[in-house]
Amino acid sequence: MTLNSTAATIAPGGADCSCSEFLSVSRRGLLRSAALVGAVTTIGSSVVTMSTGGAFAAAPARSVVVVLSLRGAADGLSLVVPHGDPAYAAARPTIAVPRGSLLGADAYFGMHPAMAPLMPLWNAGKLAAVHATGLPAPNRSHFSAMEQLEDADPGSAERIGWLNRLLGQDTETSAVQGLAMGAMIPTSLQGAESSLSMMSLAEVGITGNDSSNKRLNSMALMWGNSPTAYGAGVRSAISASTDLKTAQALPNRSSTYPDSDLGRALADVARTLRADVGVTAVTVDSGDWDMHSDLGTVSAGWMARNATDLAGAIAAFFADLEGVADKVTLVTISEFGRRVQENGSRGLDHGWGNVMLVAGAGVKGGKYYAKWPGLTNSLDADLQVTTDYRSVLSEIVTSRMGASRAAVFPGFSPQTVGVMAGA
Amino acid sequence: MSRTERRRARQAKATKGRKRGKGKPSRAPVKAAPVPVVKKTDYTAGSYPATTVLAAGDRHLVSRFSYGTTPELIAAVNAAGGALPWFEAQIADAGSTEDESLADWWPDLHLSAGEIHLRNQLRLRYDFKVMWDYSRRLLLRRGGTRLQVREVMTEFWENHFHVPVDRSFYLRVRRPYGDLMRANAFSSFRTLLPAAIGHPAMLIYLDNATSTKTHPNENLARELLELHTVGVGNFTEDDVKNAARLLTGWTVRTSSPYDAYLDQAQHHVGSVKILGFTHANRAGEGIAATAAFLDYLARHPATAQRVARKLATTFVSDTPSQALVDELARVYLANDTATVPVLRAMIASNEFKGAVGAKLRDTNQDLVATLRTLGVGFQRPAAVDDKSGANELNGAANLMGLGPQAWPAPNGVPQVSGAWASPGRTMASMKLHWLVATRSWPTLRVTHPTPASWMPAATMTFRDLVDHLARRLHGRASTTALLQAACLATGLTPTSTLTRNSSAANAAMPPLLAMFLDHPDHLHR
CATH class of the missing domain: 3.40.720 (Alkaline Phosphatase, subunit A)
Known part of the structure; x- marks a missing residue:
């Protein structure tokens, strides 16, 4: 496991949204998603970082x-x-x-x-x-x-x-x-x-995604764990948009x-x-x-x-x-x-x-x-x-x-x- | 994670992709430190039953045979007494002329081949621009017609007998080719095959129009055997050569009306043997010999298999069972190649009923479904090729990778999900969804629903709004996972209270709608 410079943060961005249990629900999906595209780490209690442009990619x-x-x-x-x-x-x-x-x-x-x-x-x-x-x-x-x-x-x-x-x-x-x-x-x-x-x-790139990564995060939840071909496509797209x-x-x-x-x-x-x-x-x-x-x-x-x-x-x-x-x-x-x-x-x-x-x-x-x-x-x-x-x-x-x-x-x-x- | 572990995870993923639909996939062994839970939010799905949905089985059938469910379509299905009676009623309406006026906004689509050619020569308007009109209207018909099943089947046949809309030489005769497919959407393969192969657009596209008895051009003959009928592996090179000989002389008049005819002087005379078909093909028998050959091909068991498999792949799943294909092929042959009995047998099969959500929309289907489901309204362009939304449809389809009927090869667009799941495609769909959800595109002479119109009550909790939108846009009640995605997309919580026309509600609506469009339930049909 490698800690990378943060490229895309897979974590709920909204201040109102209670995030950690959401992550506990879907953590495995996010990790599997991340496994396809780069490294994974956890920081503190609730942040999962999907590295898409870190040491590997460089x-x-x-x-x-x-x-x-x-x-x-x-x-x-x-x-x-x-x-x-x-x-x-x-x-x-x-x-x-x-x-x-x-x-x-x-x-x-x-x-x-x-x-x-x-x-x-x-x-x-x-x-x-x-x-x-x-x-x-x-x-x-x-x-x-x-x-x-x-x-x-x-x-x-x-x-x-x-x-x-x-x-x-x-x-x-x-x-x-x-x-x-x-x-x-x-x-x-x-x-x-x-x-x-x-x-x-x-x-x-991921059109409409801003620094709060709201769109990226919702995409990751919907597709990060998907066994479909489209899911794999989404994960590669998210990764490449940073790379x-x-x-x-x-x-x-x-x-x-x-x-x-x-x-x-x-x-x-x-x-x-x-x-x-x-x-x-x-x-x-x-x-x-x-x-x-x-x-x-x-x-x-x-x-x-x-x-x-x-x-x-x-x-x-x-x-x-x-x-x-x-x-x-x-x-x-x-x-x-x-x-x-x-x-x-x-x-x-x-x-x-x-x-x-x-x-x-x-x-x-x-x-x-x-x-x-x-x-x-x-x-x-x-x-x-x-x-x-x-x-x-x-x-x-x-x-x-x-x-x-x-x-x-x-x-x-x-x-x-x-x-x-x-x- | 080590490289080996990552590779294993990938391979597990790839294996799952292949086994989709065959039971629960196994979990990839990915380890990670447990994430402590700090706070609980209740993501129980909301409930807004006032927004009606179809029963799951009805939704499945309607979803496969339409370009997206709308409140109007749900009402029509309910009025018909369910999806099956609706389906039958759609077939019964096959001859309806009600679409003649639907988005009939481009006058050049009424020009004769001669007029299009003349205007092309005079540079008044190039023929390829007439095909832009064709593409625009095709997309609007798919999105707007009440006769959804006919339009879906038109697309199926127009793709099976593919003649791209963006090449030269035959564009002046291309529009009637599409009309021919629509008129035969529910006919039989015996009717469709000679109509397609003998059409000027096909004869020019696959080079038969210039084929001569001394130097036969094999292009159409090969694709007739490989793509349109029996399929690769079921014919030999000698079959191609003999089919090419038999088709020599079938050409297109080089002046108005640019119709097809058999030029006896260029037609190979003499007996031919192709697969199990033989014909003496004596002088003067060319027309009869060709007709007999095409009829033989239409009724060939390998053609039955090929058509059955393509229908099942398009409307059931990417990997239909051989048993289903065999059954559909049997029905095809038992009914003299008629389409409707095959469709009926297909939708009655358990395999169809079990394949809910198994088909990915291709980019054109996503474009149409997005605009149709959201209810974006299009108006007649103010001028030819202006920047009206209706005029930008073909360009939007191109930007997503492919215009309608613009696939560059004679095999037509692929029917399997894998072809439409590349990262580039997902980015294109995400872009489209965002632009439409934020009302950034299309802009001119279109109406987008207002953010307020998405709220059926003046004040509602976010979880109930999400349930309403799930019913309205996905045709089904919301789930916990969907509510979570909605929270992520908007930064709201399930219990956030939204008031119609408030700045908070108006700000939340575009990313929320985009989330619904990005969701698997929108992208699959």
């Missing part, structure tokens, strides 16, 4: 992994183009990215020109691309593939995500170890370790990011990470990659727009990290890739293999990693997966987080990718 994370999910299944063959494979251009008469426009090209691969903002990271050796990655067998359902990908424990019926298992590995105890940008907690973070979700950093105050006090540099949902989300992530309050695993979603129709041209349209946003936001993110940049590794992931051949709608149907971008701390960048399977130009050909996506993630979590691969990816035997230093 402990900085050793390393941070940011998982950027390109929801809807991005076309990896447009983002990182295998121009050296003759089937690529042949399969895509209206949507192929011309070889001459590619950036950072080597003899076989090159990046979509809309990825220009990432070239400084690439040239500095801070960004790598791993191609032909994905699930070990094709799963063309968005929803089922996302579950499988983020659960990453095919032998278990328990719904615990790989990032949640990662959080269970370390000795961090911050209430905001896991952070999901958005309204919901993705599968990857679900499990016993609690995580925070937020629409934006500015929205974190993230230091982050909220830092300057918001979202103006240096693309004016987009992704830009705003990554700006809030950078601000939170700069506060160094123990955030270890972050999930950010970039939606709208399901380009069945009208993917567009190299310079305009859906893919060009998305790639511009993606590259600009990632570049701004790393420029914004300052002192914590050497801790943060970002990886992009999609539930699957898309077909080699374009369909009649100038788009691409559901395929299999994809590219993963890995950027930041520990990355051996400036190069493409791939066991290239070769493309086939036929109606339903996929990019075959030659590197299980868990091999890439394994290298990140073992080299950066010191985690046990067997615990995070149970039963998985990785291939060597070599994309991370020290992996």
Whole structure:
């Protein structure tokens, strides 16, 4: 038990309210509530303090992994183009990215020109691309593939995500170890370790709670002991509203990011990470990659727009990290890739293999990693997966987080990718 | 507490979450020094029986099939002779046109697809703004209609056959799609399925409108099998490809009236086999073959299971038993896929009756229930897109995480509580509750009940006021725990005496109302 600087006092605040027997009624609930989010102590006869921003929370994370999910299944063959494979251009008469426009090209691969903002990271050796990655067998359902990908424990019926298992590995105890940008907690973070979700950093807080903590106290009574999912959410919210105050006090540099949902989300992530309050695993979603129709041209349209946003936001993110940049590794992931051949709608149907971008701390960048399977130009050909996506993630979590691969990816035997230093 | 102990407590908590509803959860072993009791306050709940409530079983049924109980709804249930007769009367009123004028405040919702498109092109008003109107009216209908069960079922089907309201290309034809769901709220899956799949909004959204026989677009075919009918695991990739072939040519006219038709020139001709369905699909047979295929899917046992499970998950609990799902699927197939017999079987089941308060309201349901239960009144906006409360509804829903029918993927919003229990969601709900309880939002062209209106007597003790409000806002008598929460929220004691319109009463009311809205009994239905 640790005595902490008081962050939020779970004690009746009203002068008229007779408090102590109320606490005796519900003390267990409050303690259990507090047990989920921080330390507990009693002072004198009647005050229970739920620490939400004390010594535990202040402990900085050793390393941070940011998982950027390109929801809807991005076309990896447009983002990182295998121009050296003759089937690529042949399969895509209206949507192929011309070889001459590619950036950072080597003899076989090159990046979509809309990825220009990432070239400084690439040239500095801070960004790598791993191609032909994905699930070990094709799963063309968005929803089922996302579950499988983020659960990453095919032998278990328990719904615990790989990032949640990662959080269970370390000795961090911050209430905001896991952070999901958005309204919901993705599968990857679900499990016993609690995580925070937020629409934006500015929205974190208990509206209407003042220094007397009346609202906080009534919330704690109503939900502190609740076995419901919502109860757990309330407890994390109360905790995080204190934990993230230091982050909220830092300057918001979202103006240096693309004016987009992704830009705003990554700006809030950078601000939170700069506060160094123990955030270890972050999930950010970039939606709208399901380009069945009208993917567009190299310079305009859906893919060009998305790639511009993606590259600009990632570049701004790393420029914004300052002192914590050497801790943060970002990886992009999609539930699957898309077909080699374009369909009649100038788009691409559901395929299999994809590219993963890995950027930041520990990355051996400036190069493409791939066991290239070769493309086939036929109606339903996929990019075959030659590197299980868990091999890439394994290298990140073992080299950066010191985690046990067997615990995070149970039963998985990785291939060597070599994309991370020290992996 | 050590890290190990904390972890154990968490795991105990997580286990409980999964076992909810299956008997009493075990207590987590958390030790703490005893807190000495210094003074006793009597938190015996107050009593204000003049404020009527429904019997628990009636409240449960009404709560599941409405957007929140109100005095008017209670009166209607009592007038009908109870919740079951009320439910049947609601079904009998399925064809009522009384809502045509309800919140009919946005003239663009009466425009044809051609007119919306033209005005979009001329930049008189963009089509996505017409969908703002759609969202606003949808929320007001949910909150305001007498036909609560029809609106609840409309939401269910509109979510099952989800076509988001915030994308492009098909917005000009999106409003009638919702009307179609409302018109079929109580029909049958055999009727709904071809109507939804063949609708221009769906054909464009899931890319079938541009699918061709040489390069079939698989998007609609896959989701038809995976989401709308038999479900994942019950079809193969070949089934997807053949379904995509069969659907080729189903497209949408690129000029007014933007209706759907089968373009024979782009329709794949030749026999198809999908699951157990086969059809020669010879030239000229495309329309008949597609209709036969959709009818086959509607009556497929796996579809029956999927629809039954979704209904049970939405209206019974997050984890309905296989026995209940099997029974509902049986009723579905025995009644030619009709919805009403399935609903009747569901609400008659012991599992339904035992699942009181087991469903968490999602953010849209919380938004509507909060405004509806408090009785916030909305007036017609003074101008298009002005800052009237009615015009701010869709934005408020977005700020809470998601506008109505705006879920970004074709699977529709999740029906399980876990999806709506993230910390971010709880903060959003706490914010909404506070803003509405303090009358800080909405503000323009709305009426909020005054603090005085929440007091049924000129002078009352706090514990009796809390009992009145529990009856009025939660539909049930107060408890000791609720009274304690009310004391915490306001700083008052059970015996505090409040006088209507006094500064003390007026100051206590907003945090007190917020407490009622933050309470599990408001957030669950």
